[in-house]
Amino acid sequence: MVKELERAGLPVVHVCTVTPISMTVGANRIVPAIAIPHPLGNPALDKEEEKKLRRKLVEKALRALQTEVDGQKVFED
Numbered sequence: 805m806v807k808e809l810e811r812a813g814l815p816v817v818h819v820c821t822v823t824p825i826s827m828t829v830g831a832n833r834i835v836p837a838i839a840i841p842h843p844l845g846n847p848a849l850d851k852e853e854e855k856k857l858r859r860k861l862v863e864k865a866l867r868a869l870q871t872e873v874d875g876q877k878v879f880e881d
Contacts, residue, residue: 806831817865819843823878833868834878835861 807830809816818831821843826834837843838857845858868879 815869817868817879819861819865827876827878830876832873832876833871834876835865835868836878836880837861 806816806818806826810832815833816831817833817835818826819835819837820826820831821837821840823834823836838846838861844861845854847854849857864879864881868877871877871879
């Protein structure tokens with residue numbers, strides 16, 4: 805689905821926990837997530853730290869969305 809959206813002219817960021825799978829399916833903008841059971845957060849953190857973690861992930865995804873790519877790119881920290 806990621807490839808079809810890109811082909812239609814809509815930039816897509818694939819947030820995932822296992823980046824090799826995203827590479828295999830052909831995602832162009834890949835943002836590594838936190839962990840398999842909790843990809844977008846960490847329930848062991850207190851409320852404020854959890855919020856900071858999630859914000860950082862969303863900001864990284866937004867930066868990736870704004871970045872022109874030619875092929876696949878994994879957006880690490």
